[in-house]
Amino acid sequence: MLFTRKKTLNDELADAVPQDRPGAKNKPTPKRRDQEAARRQPLVVTDRKVAKDIEKQKRREGMAKQRQAMVTGDDANLPVRDKGPQRRFIRDYVDARWSVGEVVLPIMVLVLALSFLKTSWALMAVFVLTYGLIAVAVIDAVLMWRRIKSRLIAKFGASGVPSGVTMYAVMRAFQLRPTRMPKPQVKRGDYPS
Structure with missing residues (x-):
């Protein structure tokens, strides 16, 4: 205590301020080489x-x-394969409508059961149901695609129909609605504008 100086008012105030201030850094700046070494990965x-x-x-x-x-x-x-506004438009349009292709699979299970019967009327029913349903489903898919294509051109312009979307729409129309992926985001009848 012999060679100490008296504390001034500034020294007393500096001691009274807490060292850990919220929002402040409260530590020295790390050296650049230490930071680079910490980030370095092979x-x-x-x-x-x-x-x-x-x-x-x-x-x-x-x-x-x-x-x-x-x-x-x-x-x-x-x-x-599912990204983009055109593909979303196609998904929403297909999901909003009833398609003949949706009922093909359940009816084909019925046709399979009928094919085990060896009577003439059962075999005729199998023939008519199989080929008739496929023909109607293909015609429905063609008409659906023509409507989708015209709406795509109206909404996105002449270059609004990218390649490969025809089969994208048709394959989605032939799936049962609950099994479609990505899941349908619209209700039936809510056609996209």
Whole structure:
């Protein structure tokens, strides 16, 4: 205490202020080389087992996001074949209407059961139901596609019909509504504008 100086008012105020202030950094700035070393990761993981586990985890997360997008219709995480406003328009249009293609599978189960009967009327019914239903479903799909195409051109312009969407629409129309993926986002009769 012999060679100490008296504390001034500024020294007393500095001691009274708490050191950990909310919103402040409250620590010294780290050196650049330490930060770069902390961020540095090898391009190729040397341990193959760890690399395989990391890749598997990333794949699982990606697939989980994709499955969720298939249920909710989130365009950002959908697979490439389902992305885009034109494909969403096609999905919504197909889901809004009744298609003959939807009933093909259930009726074909009935036709299969009829084919086990060896009577002449059952075989004739199998023939008529099989080929008649397929012909009606194809005609319905062609008419549906012509309507969708004209609406796509009206909404998105002449270049609004990308390649491959014809089969996309037809295959969706031939699926049972509850089994369609991505799940239908519109009710029947709610056609997109």
